[in-house]
Amino acid sequence: MKTSDFDYELPEECIAQAPWPVRDECRMLVMDRKTGELQDRIFRDIYEYAQPGDVFVANETRVMPARLLGAKRGTGGAAEVFLLRPHAGKIATNVSSAWEALVRPGKRLKPGAIVDFTDAEGKVILSAEVIDFKEDGKGERIVNLTTEAFPTLDEAVHAVGHTPLPPYIKGYEGDEEMYQTVYSRRESSAAAPTAGLHFTPELIERLKQKGVRWETVELQVGIDTFRIVEEEDPTTHAMHTETYTVPQHVVDACNEAHANGHRVIAVGTTSVRSLESAWDAEAGELKARDAAHTSLFLLPGSTFHVVDAMVTNFHVPRSTLMMLVSAFSSRDYIMNAYKHAIDSEYRMLSFGDAMFIQ
Incomplete structure (x- = not known):
């Protein structure tokens, strides 16, 4: 076989x-x-x-609305964070939580990089700081999500996140x-x-x-x-x-x-x-x-x-x-x-x- x-x-x-x-x-x-x-x-x-x-x-x-499209803090370059699963290594609060994620562009989003996600008026709703590489994670990162715009992280993710579609589906609106x-x-x-x-x-x-x-x-x-x-x-x-x-x-x-x-x-x-x-x-x-x-x-x-x-x-x-x-x-x-x-x-x-x- x-x-x-x-x-x-x-x-x-x-x-x-x-x-x-x-x-x-x-x-x-x-x-x-x-x-x-x-x-x-x-x-x-x-x-x-x-x-x-x-x-x-x-x-x-x-x-989940796991696809987050934003910009890298400091450069403004387009960046994407794709949430996979909660990370067990950090205590979560209502407004902060660690996640395992895929990021793009991978070469520019190393530990310390921050990606901001904004609403239509440009207000930062959610931020993701890359805090580590996931061991044996096929390029996955551990990111810390935080929000100051909503009382809960869940509300913030739903405000800016998109339902992810498979990579072979292109342009669905x-x-x-x-x-x-x-x-x-x-x-x-x-x-x-x-x-x-x-x-x-x-x-x-x-x-x-x-x-x-x-x-x-x-x-x-x-x-x-x-x-x-x-x-x-x-x-x-x-x-x-x-x-x-x-x-x-x-x-x-x-x-x-x-x-x-x-x-x-x-x-x-x-x-x-x-x-x-x-x-x-x-x-x-x-x-x-x-x-x-x-x-x-x-x-x-x-x-x-x-x-x-x-x-x-x-x-x-x-x-x-x-x-x-x-x-x-x-x-x-x-x-x-x-x-x-x-x-x-x-x-x-x-x-x-x-x-x-x-």
């Missing part, structure tokens, strides 16, 4: 640059994971595939809320669990009325989700670590579904990783987790203990996500499905169309 086995030609014009206007009217490619059989549908047709007693498990995380799922709750991620973008409140309610259960977990999606695997041997790739929570009521719902011959349907690869990470191999059962850490890397040959079907988007070539969906079905079936999608002009990646692998 080589990383190049999960490569494919992705024409730039196939990469969706904006969401479908009505979430559940996008296209959906349905694939039988055991035979590779394909069907072209629209997303709201997932109602037809769901059966009473099935359980949908979605990731309820919300994307639409509603940033379209990069949030309709069921998102606590802001804890640097990227959206994009498979869930296709659901509407009405579709979720129809599923519930059919006798389908809707449950949520939380996995804090990191920016590493967009990074491709550089190593040619994927087994040597160091998988990123993310924090996840699987409540007891989700465990109970999954157990009840399986006990009665029904399916657990994961909405997105982050829900898959949450559920499969919560599987206790020694005990042979699914267990509740609270703010646990996972670096689970699902490759062909991996066993899925919890998930029976998956809603997902189309993924970047050579990515860990291509490997995950290939593990859930087969590499050949997935590659054939992607070829069909591109030939049929499906919209690819985060703002693109959906797959339902069952």
Whole structure:
């Protein structure tokens, strides 16, 4: 097995640059994971595939306004700070907190540099001082955020921050809320669990009325989700670590579904990783987790203990996500499905169309 086995030609014009206007009217490619059989549908047709007693498990995380665009103090040069996660090494207050972040331009933002973020009138709302390099952080910095303009740092970040979009989406000026799922709750991620973008409140309610259960977990999606695997041997790739929570009521719902011959349907690869990470191999059962850490890397040959079907988007070539969906079905079936999608002009990646692998 080589990383190049999960490569494919992705024409730039196939990469969706904006969401479908009505979430559940996008296209959906349905694939039988055991035979590779394909069907072209629209997303709201997932109602037809769901059966009473099935359980949908979605990731309820919300994307932070993590992209901060400002100017370097002293020079006025344009600078960007991309917040990744809170840093545990410094005590936080209402108006000051340390974060791990990506910065640009990296060569000019060394420890001691300060970036100011202003409102439309030029008033400084938020400042970020680079205080250190993050050890083994792939160029990440530790920055200290402070505000004197708002009573809380959270208010200041929301005043100047932007919802970050993947690097392959360029120039989107639409509603940033379209990069949030309709069921998102606590802001804890640097990227959206994009498979869930296709659901509407009405579709979720129809599923519930059919006798389908809707449950949520939380996995804090990191920016590493967009990074491709550089190593040619994927087994040597160091998988990123993310924090996840699987409540007891989700465990109970999954157990009840399986006990009665029904399916657990994961909405997105982050829900898959949450559920499969919560599987206790020694005990042979699914267990509740609270703010646990996972670096689970699902490759062909991996066993899925919890998930029976998956809603997902189309993924970047050579990515860990291509490997995950290939593990859930087969590499050949997935590659054939992607070829069909591109030939049929499906919209690819985060703002693109959906797959339902069952």
